[in-house]
Amino acid sequence: MAASSFEQDLSAAQSGDEVAFATLWRNLNPGLVRYLRVVAKPAAEDVASETWLQIIRSLGKFRGDEQSFRAWVFTIARNKVTDWRRHEGRRPTEEITAEHFDVAGSDDTEQRVLDQLSTEGALNLIATLPLEQAEIIMLRVVAGLDVAAVAKLVHKSEGAVRVSCHRALTRLRDALSTLAAGSVTR
């Protein structure tokens, strides 16, 4: 059976192939940085750099498929976030406001909210969730990890992860409804 593209890239990168490593980096770094912008916003770039340095140092020892590799990468990132938070304090929480979307009132405000929902605005809104919920949403949606991997990563049961995920989705739905209603009445 022929090796998958990921397996080929991983093997080549472990042998020092820069092009293969660049492919892995391009596939993972955007999601990694977005995750870090939600859970460690002020230090997202620095923590991402620390994470990649650790990945580079340990790449030769990794064994597993793509899902395992993703989980491994985000586990390293989460450990770096823990180190950073230990020194910098907890992530502050924010209230959800229309400024997260920069939406002006109009007759069709809800549609305008959706039209202007950029990646930046979406991350800002997710970042207003409680940290645990925000992290789980990012790991599930942006990092692309399954429930089992997320549960292992955040040291919770799969059931707890599902509950947190659902609560987060409900909060986001309510926030978007409130946002749209508030924009209409402005």
Next chain:
Amino acid sequence: MRREVDGATSGVGLGWPEVSLVLGLDELVGDGQVNPAVSSEWQPVSELLQAAAGPASAAELTVEYAALAAFRRAHLGAPTRRPLVRPRMISTLLTGKIAAALACAAVGITGAAGAAFAGVLPTHIQNAAHDTIGAPRAHHDSATAATASHSPEPNHSPEASESPKASESPEATHSAKASESHEASESEHASATSTASLDANAAFGLCQAWSNADKHHLDGLVGFRAKLAVLAGGVANIRTFCASVKHTDGDHHDGQLPSSSVSPTASTTGDAHHGHDGHGGSAKFPVPSPAPQVGGHN
């Protein structure tokens, strides 16, 4: 970007009681498309999640070069223990600081040497410079100009004795106006002789410092370059001027000629020394002569 979501959480009623009321994550994020099956109530959430997992922006890929550089270093065996971007900045800053420090040190040392050879340092420092780098020994009097005031001239002009730079001071001008009298003439002569000797020493010191700076291509940085240019009559003349400047040895401020065994430059200092005893006649610089031997002082 990969957004594969575990099917165990997708759909209605898959072991997630609360989600039985809504759609699962698979339906909400789909494959980059809004699922038509998503109710209007959850459609905004679906779009939000898809936006969060949208395509990579250029800004998110800009530091690829830094990651590749770290990867390259790691496979070359070099340590990679710092954040990806910072090492370049730090090395740049350190390089600049080290270069600036070396330049300042070079200029400082050259300037100090210039001051030592000019004989303008405090007595104990001047003597130390004499012992270490061969600069002239400090005079016992507080000012070199005192040599003129101590000369046996009964009608010595106080204005001239107080001004080492007699030719530049109003007092000297006043003395020059009184040159018709014999006393005034002698006073002016003593003053001019003293000034000439001092300036010869100063010029010699400045030339020594300039020579050292020139060797290290720092002549454009030294602060006394402008002064030396004035003495030489222009920057272009500094080299020729310095080649003609002789050193008057401060060791023999008592008016006696140095013996030829004192140093290899004894003949040069001896020539210049005539000015100190007040009987040397003409000023001691610029007098065309072989370039001073810096090594003779070391």
